[in-house]
Amino acid sequence: MDAIEFEIQAANRAITNLYAAARKMSDEQLRWSPLELGRTALSQLQECAMAPVLQSTMMAPETRANPDPKLFRKLMVEGGRLKTLEECEAATHANTARWAETLRSLSEEDLQAVVSTPWGEELPVSAIATMHAWNMIYHLGQINYIQTLYGDTSKS
Numbered sequence: 001m002d003a004i005e006f007e008i009q010a011a012n013r014a015i016t017n018l019y020a021a022a023r024k025m026s027d028e029q030l031r032w033s034p035l036e037l038g039r040t041a042l043s044q045l046q047e048c049a050m051a052p053v054l055q056s057t058m059m060a061p062e063t064r065a066n067p068d069p070k071l072f073r074k075l076m077v078e079g080g081r082l083k084t085l086e087e088c089e090a091a092t093h094a095n096t097a098r099w100a101e102t103l104r105s106l107s108e109e110d111l112q113a114v115v116s117t118p119w120g121e122e123l124p125v126s127a128i129a130t131m132h133a134w135n136m137i138y139h140l141g142q143i144n145y146i147q148t149l150y151g152d153t154s155k156s
Contacts, residue, residue, distance in 0.1 A: 046079035052099035
């Protein structure tokens with residue numbers, strides 16, 4: 001297995017784990033905000049659904065040269081329209097499939113190209129390729145923490 005297929009498998013495993021944890025939460029718990037200040041689990045799922053679109057755009061040769069500085073904000077607005085766990089999961093799978101297509105289309109030269117991120121960092125495309133799985137694993141940890149805050153300390 002090459003590195004690209006490894007990364008795609010890692011993203012798919014992260015989706016499985018992220019949504020397995022989220023399905024343990026009631027609708028009320030998905031919408032609960034820690035201390036009335038923190039992000040809800042649902043808002044994190046919305047981000048995970050839309051992030052692969054941003055990453056695909058940053059990786060694709062035809063769009064990475066002239067990134068839309070407002071794309072991240074636009075995608076978060078679009079993600080906010082996903083109102084249920086099921087909608088988020090479906091969008092995550094669909095957008096991940098497009099992300100995987102983009103990743104598989106890249107040459108070694110493409111993977112070494114450096115892009116400007118919306119947060120002002122210069123990174124090689126190969127680093128952008130790892131962000132999808134990383135982002136979902138990060139949010140899995142946040143969702144697990146939210147679960148402990150409302151009292152779910154089960155190990156299963």
